[in-house]
Amino acid sequence: MNNKDIQENRVRSFFIESTKSTIKGEGIKAVSARNIAKDAGYSYATIYNYFTDLKELFTFCIADFIVECRDFVNNAKHPDKASKESFISKSKALCNYFIQYPGIFELIFTEQMVEVRYNEKISADIDLLYNSIFGDEYKRLSKKRDVDISIISELHRSVITGLLSKYLLRRTPSDYREFMLILEQCIKYI
Amino acid sequence: MNNKDIQENRVRSFFIESTKSTIKGEGIKAVSARNIAKDAGYSYATIYNYFTDLKELFTFCIADFIVECRDFVNNAKHPDKASKESFISKSKALCNYFIQYPGIFELIFTEQMVEVRYNEKISADIDLLYNSIFGDEYKRLSKKRDVDISIISELHRSVITGLLSKYLLRRTPSDYREFMLILEQCIKYI
DNA sequence: AAATATAATTAACACTGTTAATATATGCAA
DNA sequence: TTGCATATATTAACAGTGTTAATTATATTT
Helix, strand or coil, X not given: CCHHHHHHHHHHHHHXXXXXXXXXXXXXXXXXXXXXXXXXXXXXXXXXXXXXXXXXXXXXXXXXXXXXXXXXXXXXXXXXXXXHHHHHHHHHHHHHHHHHCHHHHHHHHHCCCCCHHHHHHHHHHHHHHHHHHHHHHXXXXXHHHCXXXXXXXXXXXXXXXXXXXXXXXXXXXXXHHHHHHHHHHHHHHC | XXXXXXXXXXXXXXXXXXXXXXXXXXXXXHCCHHHHHHHHCCCHHHHHHHCCCHHHHHHHHHXXXXXXXHHHHHHCCCCCCCCHHHHHHHHHHHHHHHHHCHHHHHHHHHCCCCCHHHHHHHHHHHHHHHHHHHHHHHHHHHHHHCCCHHHHHHHHHHHHHHHHHHHHHCCCCCCHHHHHHXXXXXXXXX
């Protein structure tokens, strides 16, 4: 990578970091080309010298957040062996990440802030996220219940997304403890 | 209800119908105050004589769509007795409604087009929707698996929302038949 | 130092939701 | 029917959005 590319990537990362911190701090509604650029110390039009549009910029943020989420979950303490308890513990940690930063959940799972052409890559990244966190748990359940592992993972992933969507967007249930209780019972049921 | 109220409700419904048909036809991105008003045969500012803002208008649309969805599912043929088959059949019908009109799914489940103060009412409406369609199936499963009925319904509802969100927003799986297969196996597993 | 290439900026366009001021239509009393 | 008051609808305007083109500033090379 030559100097020009290094500098280009650096400026690009200024915009990405600015966007990420705005999403984490003030939420997705506070994100705009003007805001991002001001935070990054550039003019708003400069963004378009480094990204084709905001959607491409958001796509980079999503990739970063997915990595961050994986680290967040893996750095938390969980039962060593794959078990019902580890499944619950990791699921709770995953949810806690998005509850801490609702804007990240909106960005990845609800807002249509992403170009169709990136959908496949993002989907693959999320697949990887879930498999790297819950791979052992999926295997265990797949054997135990004699069900295809892909169904277990689809089911688990859907439940998490669905519950989070209801809790973060509709604020139902209204209470954090109650949400965690429902989550726990749903995972137990699976 | 006096004449004034009748007329007011009539004009209100003009805007609601215009919004609903735009969402169904061109999708949520085509919805704007100017577009809605033009379709309804009024100026854009007239909307604000009948609704406090667009979010209130959207909330009325959501209420209508939920009723429409219930009718859509109930008018389809399903096995008479509550069974695994009826559970799958109804779940598929429900998904088909939103697959037919992706804009309606976006409106209700993903876009933040609704004021916080309406969240409780909408949540309750969706609860009612699911319970009126799947009430018998929930009861049956609750007895069979000896699990609280609220967990069954939360789980089922989350799975549907999660799968639809992935399919409609991320276009994963890319194929309709495959989506229905995954849905069926998830319901079977539950 | 001058010429060229690169990067960043401002101005502008076509949108958005929303509000205030203005115009139009309606109902009613004289 | 006319004049007035009220209710309703419209246009103008504001502050914001994403994005592009034209312009200015900066850096590089000759």
